Every structure is written in C-alpha cells, then in structure tokens.
Amino acid sequence: MSLKKNQTCAALSALLVSLLLVACSEKPEAMLSSAKDYLAKNDNKAAVIQIKNALQKNPDMPEARFMLGKTLLDSGDAAGAETELRKALALNYPQDPIVPLLANAMLAQGQAKKLTDEFGKTTLTDKPAQGAFLTSLATAYAAQGQAKPAQASLDAALAATPDYAPAKLIQARQKGGQRDFDAALALTEEVIASAPQNFEAWKLKGDLLRYAKDQPTEALAAYRKSVEIKPEFLAGQAALITLLFLQNNFADATTQLEQLKKFNPNHPQTKFLQAHLAYQQKDLKGARDLVQQVLKAVPGNVQALQLAGAVELQLNSPIQAEAYLSKALQAAPGLPLARRLLVTVYLRTGQAAKALATLTPGLSADNVDPALYALAGEVYLQNNDLKKAEEYFTKATQQDPQNARSRTSLALTRLVGGQVDSAFGELENIAASDAGTTADMALISAHLRRQELDKALQAIDGLEKKQPDKPLAANLRGRVLLAKKDVAGARKSFERALQVDALYFPAVASLAGLDLADNKPADAKARFDAVLAKDPKNSQALLALAELSLRTGGSKEDVIKLLDHAVTANPTEVAPRILLIDYYLRNKDFKQATSAAQNATATLPENPDILGALGRAQQASGEFNQALASYNKLSALQPMSPMPYLFMADVHMAMKDKTAAANSLRKALELKPDLQQAQRGSILLDMDGKNIQGALATAKTMQKQDPKGAVGYVLEGDINASQKNWDSAANAYRDGLKQVSSPELAIKLHSVLLAANKPGDADRLATTWQRDNPKDAAFVLYLGDGAINRKDYASAEKLYSTVIKVQPNNAVAYNNLAWVSARLNRDSAIALAEKANTLAPNQPAFMDTLAVLLSDKGDYAKAAELQTKAVALQPQNPVFKLNLAKIHIKGGKKELAKVQLDELAALGDKFGGQKEVAELLKTP
Template identity: 30%
Template sequence: MTRRIRTISGAALVAATAALGTVAFAPQSAWADKPATSSSPLTRAQGHFNRGDYRAATIELRNALRANPNSVPARLLQARVYLRMQQGLPAQTEIEAARRAGAKKEATRALMAEAMVLQRRYADALEEAKADLVPAAYAAEAARVRGLAQMGLRKMDEAKAELLEAEKLAPKNEQVQLDLARYYVAARDRASAEAAVDKALSLNPRSVRALVMKGDIVRASQGLEKALPLFNQALAIDPQNLEARLERAATLTDLKRNKEALADLQRIDKAVPDHPLSLYLQAVMKVRERKFDEAEGLMTRTKGALGNFPPALLLQGVIAYERNNFQQAQTYLQDLLRVAPNHSLARRLYAATLLRTGDPDGAIQAAKPLLEKNTQDGRLLALVASAYARKGEFDEAETYLQKAVAVDPDQSALKTQLAMTRVAQGENTEALRDLDAVLQDDPKSMQALMMSALVKMRGGNFKEALTAADRLVKAYPDLGIGYNMRGAAYLGLNKIKEAETNFRAAIAKKPNYHEARRNLAQILVADKKYVEARRELMRALEADGQNAKTLMALSELARLEKKPQERIDWLKKAVATNRTEMAPRLRLIQAYLDAKKNQDALSEANALNRDFPDNPAALEAIGRTQLATGDLTAATATFEKLTKAAPNDVGARLLYARSLAQNKRIDAARRAYTMALNLKNQNLTQVYLDLMGLEARQGNLKQAIAHANALKAKYPKSTVADRALGDLYLGNRQWDKAIASYEAVRKQGMDRALGISLAQAYLNAGKQPQAVSVLQEMLKKDPKDVAARIALADVHMRAKRYPQALAQYQALDEQTRASPAVLNNMAWIYGELKDKRAIATAEQAYKLSPKSPEVADTLGFLLVQQRVDMKRGLSLLQQAVKARPDNPDMRYHLAVALKANGKRAEAQRELENILSKHKSFDSLAQAQQALNQIKTAGR
C-alpha cells in the first residue's frame, strides 16, 4: 500500500464545521437590566462583539465581571461570545451564572439550547427550547434552535418545519435565513440554500456571516476562485471576523497560495492563539509538503479540540500512518469511521493500516463496505488482493488484481507484497521480469500466470498473451479465469469464433462470471446478435444489479438498436451506482447530446465539473457540451483550462484552437495551433491539417500550401499531405494540381474517398474518360461501392448518356432498396428516353419522399410533359419552386406548366425573370426557345 495518501481539502474542512454543529447567533437581548453607560467596559465589550473581535470583548467583559460578578448583561454577553467561538460548555456555564444572578430562565432558554447544540446534546436542547416553555418574544429564536437540534439528530423533515416556523415568526431575521440555508445545504438543495443566503443579504447587505455562507455555497458549486471575492468582501467589512478569515485561509490553502493563507492564519493566531482550525490548516500544508513531524506538532497543539471533527481525525490518521505509528493511525481512523462510516478514503486507509499491522482479515472486513458498492478504486482492489495473498487465498487475490488492473492499468503507486505489483504501477518490463522469476520458482503460480497474460495483452502482444493464458488453463482447468483470458487474447487476434468458445467455457466453469458474460455479449453484439447479447447481459444484471460495466454494456446495446431513451435510462442507473466513477457520467453526457437533449447534457456536465474540476476527460466532455449548446465563449475557456490540465496532449490543444477559430478569434487560433506544433513525442498531423483548413477558409491559399508541404516534410512516408494538397487545389479550382496530388496518393493505394475526389478533379478538368476509368476501377474492386456507382451514373447523366446512366441506377436500386433519390433519377432518365415507366417510377419516389422538391419537380414535369395531369403537375412544380426558389431549371419547368395550364402571361414573366438572372443552366436553350414561342404567338 502506498504511503502517499491525499488529505481532504482544507476548504472542505472548514465548510464542514456547519455539519458538526457550528452555529452563529444574532445578538438578541435576553435580559432586562439598565443599559450600560457609553464608557463602561460592558459597552466597549458590546462594540467589540458587534465587530467580531471576541478576544477584545472577552477582556472588557472580564473587567466588567471583576467589578460586578453578578452583572446579568455581562454574563449573557460573555455567553454569546463563547457561542460565536463555538464553545458550548463555557457558554452554558455563563448562562447558568446569569440565571443565578437573576436572569429569567424563560428568557435564556434559547441561548442555553444553543449551547447544548454546540455540545451535541441535541435532545437536551430540544427539551430546553420546548415551544410551551418559551415566551412569545423568544419563540422565533427557540424555533430556530430547535431546527438546529433536529438537524443534529438527522431529523431533516422536523428541522425544516422548525426553521420554516422561525421564518414565519421572524421573516426579517437574518440569522433564521442563514440557518435555513444551512439546512438546505445539508439537504443538498443548493438553489434554495443560495436563495436563503441572498434573502439574508437583502436584509443586511453587510452581513459578514451571510457573505461567508454565500462564499461556502459558491465554492462548492463554482469553485475556489469564484468564492474568494466573497470572503474578501466579508473581511473588507469586518477585518476581525475569524470565520471569514478562516474560510479565506482554507480557500487559499486549496488554491496552493500558501503564503497568503499563512498570512491569514497568523492574524487568526494573533487574535486567538492556537486556534484549532488555524493549526489544522497549517498542518494540512505541512502534510502536502510531506513534513509529517511538523504536522504532528501542530495537531498536538490543538489539545484535542478537534477530536470530533472528521477531517482532523483523517489528517491525524494520515500523519500517524506516514510516521509508521500504525496503532495510533488505527485509533484515529476508528474514531472517524464511527461518526462517518461511509468515508471511503478513511476506510481504505484503515484497511491499509490493518494490513500493515498483520491483520489481513481485518483489512478485508474494513474494505468490505466499499467493495459492496462495486467501487472502481484500483488501489483498494489491489490492497484487498494483497490481503488475500497474505492469507494464501490466491484465487481471490487474482480476481481482485484483475479488477485492479482493468480499472487502473497505469496506477503507479501500489506497493503490495505481491511480486506482480509492478504491473499495477505500469512498469511492464520490470513486472514481466519479476513474474518470470516467480514462475521459475512456481510454474503454477496463478497470480503470476494471470498477470503475465494481462501485461502482454495490454502491450498488444496477443500471441504471447495467448501462450500465458494457455498455461493458466493447463494449470487450472477447472477455473474460469484462464478461459476468459484466453478468449480475450483470441479477441485481440481477431479470432472471433475461438474467443466466443472460450468465453462460453469460462461461463460454464463459473456461471456468475460477469466479466466473461460481458465479453461474450461484446462478440454477440459485433455479430449483430442483439437478442442473445441482451440475454447474456441481463443474466449478469440479475446477479449483480449494481454493476456499472454491465449497465454501460446494456446502454451501448440500446444505442446500436437506436433506442435513445433506453440508452439514457441504463446510463442513469450506471451513474447512480457510484457518482465518483467518471466513465458512466461521460457516456451519459454523450447520450444526452446524441438525443439532442442539450440542456440535460449541460446539467450533467456542470455537475461533472463540480466533482472533477481539473480532470482532463471531464473538461473535454464539458467543453464539447458547451459547444453543442452554442456557448462558444464558455467552451473556449474550458478547453483553455484543459490545455493547462493536460499541457502535453495534442488533442487538448486541438480542441482549444478549434474553439478559438469557431469563435472567430483567428489570430489566437493560429497561435494555439503554432504552440501545438512545438509538442514533443506527439503525432502532429491533425494540427497541420487544421492549420491548412484555417488558412484556406481565410483565403490564404499560399500559407495553407506551406503548411501542407511542412506536413509532407515532417512525415515523408505518409500520404496525408498529398491528399490534403489535392483537397486544397480542388477547392480552389486548380484541377490539374489536384489531379497530380491525388495521383501521388493513388500510387500507394486508393480508397473510396480518394477515388471520388480524383474522379471529381478529372471531371472538372474536362477529362471525362479518366474520371470514368477511376470510377470503374473502384467498382471492379468493390461492386457494392454505392458512392462510386452514384458518381459514375452522374458522369453519364452529365454527358446525356442516358442508357449507361440508367444501368448504373438500376444496379443501385437493387442495392439501396427503394431509395427516393435513385428512383427519382431513374424516372428522369425514363422520361428523357420516352420510356412508359417514367411516371410510375416518379410516383414511387414521391410516395417515399413527398416533401423532396427534387422529387416533386421530376413528377410534376413528367405529368405536364406527357400531358397526363396538367393541374397536378403545376401544383407539384409550384411546391418544388417554393422550396428551391433560386433553381432556374425548376423555374423553367414551372413556366412550361403555367403555359400548359393556359397561363401564358405568368409563364412569360417566369421565363423573362429566369433569363434575366441566370446566364448558364441546363435548360437555358429550352427556356429561350419557350419565351420566343410565347412572344411570337402573342403578336
């Protein structure tokens, strides 16, 4: 187990004090003594209290109480000071002293209840603040405190009811709004929490407590940088406020701005020497610097004040573990798990501690709650594997090691006691050397055989992996794992039948072998046997309904079956199994985007951003979602952040540069692409291609060609540059240069896209025979090449070689099975050839695509031309022209129909309009002739 354990963030720690019972209190009179004089210690103490300078207030109050130990106002103000400092027991002591001095019990019940809340005596607090015991003047305050007590008892419905009652009784009470906000934070209703804080700020725009709470909420939802100005604003209003300064210090600590954070902490220490949270944050910094002895010294100075504060217990557990004080670490972590049994990091560290103390059974038991959630934590899985290996239960050890490697094949910090640990660290060469040594001593070592196969498969050495898997099957013929690994090796070798046989064998050996079932389903899906694949996956799901991998496999099956909502539903279930697992959430975002549910995608992307603010995969998904929703500015900012999170990744640089280009920031895009060209050990082909496209769109052909030549020089064995040059020349009507570039690529082999482009270049250059030759070559190579056949038919159509074009379209009709486009062209050719099948074929195309203007034009013109139905023909042609108003050939057909329907004047205007606007189109001669005929007939 690695000793590099991440501590929970400082900001989250201070914010967590709210969940531990931190409360702040509105100054509200609870006594009826005469007001103090303006120069009295009590008056000065009240002023210090109002400004948040509790140390100065305490000094003045000591002077006041020295002069009059029975001063009720002084005692109660001192109680409030303690409450503000979260010191419940001293506050209770002062309230009791005030009562002995004459303060009415009824008037101090709310204060006493608050003191009890701070001591976690929630039931006592509820008893103290019972509604029928508190006078009406203090009813709102009592309801507020009862709400806090119910929150402490985790009775959230009762807490909400009490806080809403307090709001009803005191709608303009700032503190009630803040406590409501705390409730909503605990209930994970961030919008309501922010609304409550905003209401508190509307009541008191200079409320430091409200600003601090707003900062907490913003920090959780929008990040550290966005929260910092709110803490700054709070301190600008009240520089002495400890809570605001602590929150800012915690935020600065998380931002790694340690110098500034320490400045704040020093001010806190000056005001309140050895403030526990200040010491804690300083200890966090020391742990990050791996100065564990210094961190231990700082935590010792807290004198146990944070004994019930989970983050502090975790930090002390980490410190003790790193200093090899395993018994002490075990004590701290046990205390933490009592109050936070679901704390995954604490539980994993506790399991590691038990393993280090020689208790593998205890380690497995400690990790069990996490394993029951199907955690995808590679380090935890490896730790459990180590525990089983320590017990000699190698079957179980291998199962968990396989899972660990599958989850995180590149983990680099595992230090278990198994010889195969280097595999999990990504050190494959060293790992194989270690595994070979293990196998020399023990040829039947299951874990060594298994890990050897895994390493070789991960390196793409499927033949060697198959050999290792064969050894595993031979050594353990009754276990499923060898067959599963052999199936995976065959799959890598593209031997599908053999892979399927072995996956089925693995399932036969172990019916609940879910990984093998998923592998089998993968093969069935590839073979389009969707029903069988679903059956296998549902069997796996029946046995383990919370398995995210199975749920994701079902979602992929739904995608292939074109069931978008089912795909989304499966992914939602996968996400619900563990929201800390990123893969299902990334897939869910993509599923939303594919289903055009952009707002749902954006909501999930924003949640992902909050949970993984600096993760490259998360940032990429967020940026792509922002692009899909049209927010180019936000997408650009996200992709810029991605380049910082993954500075050496060419993909990140491309996304950033492309977003700049889309945002019309052309110069910035050029700079971003140029910076990408400086990356080392990356394939930069796409960067050059993007630059070529950018310059071409800007009309800078010379610069685009320069980039293409640079690409050719950098990768001389690649044909990508010549193909790109061909595209550039083709787009700029330089046909001969395009042909030369494409022919250079053709020498090394021709694919469909190249053939179509080359044929297009030959056609545009007036070299029709060469175009036909290229297309015929493509069809000879692949008679089912639809694109090539369409292109060849189009060449014949242009040349009015209708019989040859018809032959191609008839062949296409057999392949495409009633394509409206193919039928439409066939109908046109039939019309030109005076074939009686023309109208029937056009009607068939129209039935398949009644909204297509091209299809309506063909059918309409044939109906008019063959004088079958003049009126319907005119209607269809009007429909076509409405959709394609700038198409001169369609407008010519409309003119013919108008004339045929007796509307000669309209026909004449239509023809004159066409001929005045268009100087070249297919029907130019016919249109001129028709206009002359109308004019001649009108004389």
C-alpha cells in the first residue's frame, strides 16, 4: 500500500472514530429529535435506527417506544409495533394516541377476538382518537361475525367523528353486507368527493363495482386509482391482483406484484399475494412454501390460514387442511370461504356429522353465503336427511337457475329419495340441454349404481356426442361392457379410447388387466412399453411396469431397476421416490431405503412426503435421533399438522422414552383433539402405566367426539377385556352396537361372551346378527375361524362356504376352506387353494397353504417351487421355512431340508417349534 493510501485510510479512520464519539455522546432526546426529522422526510428506516439508539441509552422513554411502535406499524411490522406500543402503555404514555394504533396492529395480525376481549370496553377522551379506535373495534367484531357489537361500535364512531372517513367506509361496507349496494356506493362517493386521495375509498368503490354491480372493468380502474395514490397500499394491490387473476390476466398480475415487491418485498401481505398467485397458477408446492412464510410471520392471520387450508385441500392433505381451516374459523367465525372449505374437507373424509356441525352456523348467519346452499345439500344428503338436502339444492338452483351442477344435485337427491322417474327425467333433460358433462356423468353413475347397464350405455352415447374427441366415453363404455361380461366388446371400447388418445392411461391399464386375466403378462408389458415408446418419461407406465413385475413374481432386482428408472426419468416427481423407499422398507433393506430417502431429500428438500419417508427409513434403520430431526423439520414445514408429532411419538416409544412419547402425543392432540391415532397411542401408554381410568377416559372422549363411530366403544371394551372385566367390556360393545351396526363390535361382543362363559348368549348374538346382517361376511369368517380352533371342521366348512356365497372373491375364505377341506379329505381342497392364489396372487400365506396341500398329494416339485417363493417373499417367517423343510423331506431332498432346519435351529428361543425342528433334523 502506498503512503498516500495509508494517509487516506488514517484520515477516514479518524473521521469514523470522531463520528462514533459524537454518536456516543449524543443524548437520547437529541436522537429522538433527529428521528422526527427523518420521519418528516418519510425516511422510516433512518428514523427507526435513531429511535433504537435512543432506547439503548434510555429503555424507559415512553415517547420513544410510542414513536417506534408507530413507525414499525407504518413500515408493515405489525408484531413489532404491538410490542413497542404495549411497552409505551406500560410506561404510562397517554392512551389516546396509542390505543387506535395498537388496535390496527392487532387487526393486521388477525387478532380480532383478542382485540375485543382486551379493549372492548375501553373509552378514549380525544374524539378523533375515539372515532378511529371504535372503527377498528367495529372491524374486529365484524371479523368474528358479531353483527350487533360491530354496528354499535360503528354508530359510536360516527357519533364521535361524523365525517371520519374510515367509519363512513365501514358504514358503506355494512350497507353492502345488507345488499343495499346503491347506498353503499353513495357513501363511498361522498368520501371520495371530500377526500379524493383516500385510497381506501377508491378500493371500496372497486369492491362494490366488482361484486355488487358486476362491472369488472370499472372496478379494475378504481383499484388502479387506489394504488396510484398509494403504490404500497397492500389491500388495493391485493384486490387489483386478485381481479387480474379472475380475468386470467396473469401477466399483468405478475407485473403488478413485482411493483409491490419493490416497496415491501418481505411483507407478509406481499408473500401472501405471491402465494395466492402461485395457487391460481396451480403451483401448489410454491403456494404452500410461501403461505408457510406468511404464517411464520403472522401465525394468526385468518386469510393466510384460509389460503393454507385451500392449498392443503388441493394437495389432498385433509388433516392439515382441517387444522388450518378450523383455526381460521375459530378466529373469524364469519369467514364464509373457510367454512365452505372446512365443510368440504369433512365431506371428502366421510365425517358427515362434523360437516353438519360446521355448516349449521353458516346457514343461521345474518347473511347466508349463497355458495353454501349447494354444499348444504351435499351435507344433508350424507346425513341421510333427504328432505333437507332437497330443500337446499332447490335454494341453490333458485340462486342460479342455469347452474347445471346444482340442478343435477337436486335431481340426484330426488333419485335417492325414491322419486326415480322424475329424477331420471330431470337428469336426462339437463344432460340434453347443457353443454357441460356434469349431468351426463351423474346420469351414468346413477344407472350404474342401480345396475341398469343398458341405460348406462345409452347415457354414455350422449356423453360421447358431446366429447367425440376425448377418450372418456369409450373408456366408460369398456368398464360397463366388462360389468356385462362382454370382454370382447370391452376390449374394443378400450382400444377405441386409445385411438382417440394413444396415451390415455386408464384404457391402457384396463387392457393390461384383461391381458393378465388371460394369463398373458407379456402382452400387458408390451402395452406399457408402447406408452413409453411414445412418452419415455411417463411415470404411470414406469410404475405400472414395476407393479407388473412385482405381481408376476419378478425379482427384487428387476422391481428396483424399474422404480429407479421411474425416479431417474422424473426426478422431481414424489410418487416414484416414495414407492422406491417403501419397497426397500417392505424388504427390510433399511440401508438402501435411507439412501434413497436421502437422495430424494437432496432433490426435494422441502417436500413433506419425502421428509416423512426419510424419517420412516431412519427410524426403521434404528437411527432414532436422525428420524427425530427429520420429523422436527417436517413439523416446521407443517406447523398446524399433528402428524409429525405422531411420528415422533413412535420414535420415542422405540427409544423407550415413554415420557417424551406422551408429550408428543399431547402436542398432536392439541392440534387435532380427535386424532384417533394419537388417542390410541395415549391409551396404550396409559395401559402400560396401569392408568386404566385414564385410558377409559380417553375412550369415552372419543365416543363423545364421534358418537356414531365404532372406535371409541371398541377401545372401551378392549380396555375392560384386557382387565378381564367381561361384563363391562360387553356393555361397551353393546352400547356401540346401539349407535352403529359394526361387524367389529359384534365380533368382539361374541368373543367376550365366550370368555365370560356365556355360550348361550354368544349363540343368540350370532343367530340374531346373521339374521339382521345377511351380507356381513366378516362375522361369518370369524365364526369359521372359531370352528377351526375347536377342530369342528364340518361347521367351519359350512361357514366359509357361506362367506363365499356372500363374497365370491374373498380369497381368505377360499384359502381357509381349502385347509378345512383337506382336513375333511375333500377332493376339492387343492382347487379351492388355487382359487385363493388366483384371486390374490403372490400372497405368502395362500401360497403356503397350496404348497402344503400339493405336497400331501405327492406333487413335491410344484410344492417346493411354490413354497420357495413364499419363503422368498417372507424370509423372516419361520413357519414357512419349516413347511419348506417338510416338503423337501417328503420329496427326498434332505440336504435342502437341512439348510432350512439349520436356520430355524439357529433362532433358538425366538422360534417355538424347536422340538419339531430337532426331530426333523434326526430324520434318517
């Protein structure tokens, strides 16, 4: 370095030291004065620095705390603003300037209920401050759906400050909520006339023009005016961008969002809009990542919770969706979209009672969300209240008489209610008059449910006329023809679908299924190969080849090679990676499973499914701390999901840390109080700790949460049965049967009656149950197993034969009947076992039965081949190895038998058949 540079640096250093000394010697009051100067120049960042410098000197300056809170709020940091404003209050800074700002900060964080609970009775002395505060209070009450307190607060705000623009705008919004749109628009225009630069008024005008007047062009102009006045106005930007979304103008929406990012790139509202854009563009993963960032910054923001719920619903994560939407509704019960989405979650997951409970408050609101009517029809339909369902579907069609979906739902409800002729006539009319296909699909489905196959084919003809260039109709026709046992016609229809679209995979899969039924696996493989020839990266075809290899006895190496190919061809697709990991886990190749999961995580580091698979692989490998780390990361990605905590509980149990397991289960239940897996785990821990009353209390809670479900009653009965409290167990099962006709409850009640030495009661139950439930195969299968245990093979034969009559494709019944038939020396035994293996190929238990029967008949070669495959599929099953050894001995292959017997002998006490193993080893 030159001398001149050294001198320059020295001079600069001296200057910096001098400035530092000045800063250090400056009094906090002077720093605060400097901050005010910066604020006057709209330099908030410099002002914040000076205020913080002042507070470092004197943390108890109330004015500095107030100024910092106000400045942070203006900068969009609502959480920081709330903290500082509360500190100012604690330091006795006057309420009048603080409370209105604090109210705004709390509203910005979605804390409407907290605001009304804490400050609902607060009164300020300054009228403008009181008007501003009461206006915020009105907004908070309205967000909770509390119309009367909201109106009272608004009236008081206008009384305090008659011309206060925010209050008049709320009044305008209320008029709009009462559907008095002309009055609402007039009030908004009054505000604009007196304050042309009021950006919020321009935004409200846009809302009224968009929603009430259906004038999207004029609304767009009003929104643009609001952000022209204040470019960083997030609500205006949000409305403008959202309207651009609805117009499918994603280019302008993206441009507008980029403009907003210049002002507030990291603001939660900006991130929210980005998430909203990603959602609209079907980038669900991106939307999920962005909305998680919003929720980290403002965990209680109802709009973010609502969007997060919508994203998870689209990603088919109903538990996560339910958690977000429930929290959104708790904070804002009047939120219509969150309510609709939550009802939809419950409908999709078959929780009809919960759907009804969530729906009902929305139907009793002052202004019912019109979109709720059609949903209400579906809810009442699932709850078997056909009258109510028809009532709400009728209301939905009255709202929009041309809506084919609502009309179709109404017709289907009438169909379920027995109005068959009129319902089918209505469906046919809708299908004929509407260019859409909703009614066509409903008509086809209704005919299929009634097994009216010819009429279904006629309806499919109508669908095909509307969609001659799509393969759906031809594929549906193929499915119907298969149901008519017209295999040749079905083949032609599936082939017709492929003529329309050679890559239409449902038709390819159907044809491959027919090939397999004809015992032509090579033809099935050729079909998937043909798809890959046209589309080498087609993941469905690649995975189908892997499944085909698995079903046809392909080697482990072949299956892994195919799954690897699917992963390589589509590295960012989740499904192939999950299948590969799970395949390794099923084969107990934990090292490879972990390696595959780590590779997947490297490519998709933020994917919850991949992280969950990594945790499973690490847990299976005994890497418990690593598994906990993976599940902790998963919980950070999905903070409202109880599942990561459920997984952690499993790991803690494997580590024998029952206290940690209980804590994890508690956290899971805090997020979802009716999560049955967590409740079951809690019961198991209580039972292990001899806390029987605690276990019973959880079972009772489950019954209250789901009174029409069997699980709570099953668990109560099981807990009592474990203590040999047979009467209490029986009472629990009986209580459950009063609520729901459950084969599981009937089976368990029968078993405890036998355990209580009440065979008469058990027989009466069996007779009554079979009479009232003639199509229940599970109970009869259970009785058959009991007959086998008693060695009453004749009764078992009759019972399994009954099961097969009810369920002709029940492989378990065929397998068990084959075993019983062999005991009874029936010639049909082998044929029955072969039928079981045809219905469920590559099932080791069924293969074992057939192999033993073949061996008994002297077909040692075929028996040994089949049993060897069974052992390969379940190498850890000692019974299969023992039977293979016996088959080898019968076939004169004593050396091969010895290999299996030596392996069994090495198990020692882990296998209870060592006496028989020792005797077989002595076989000359």
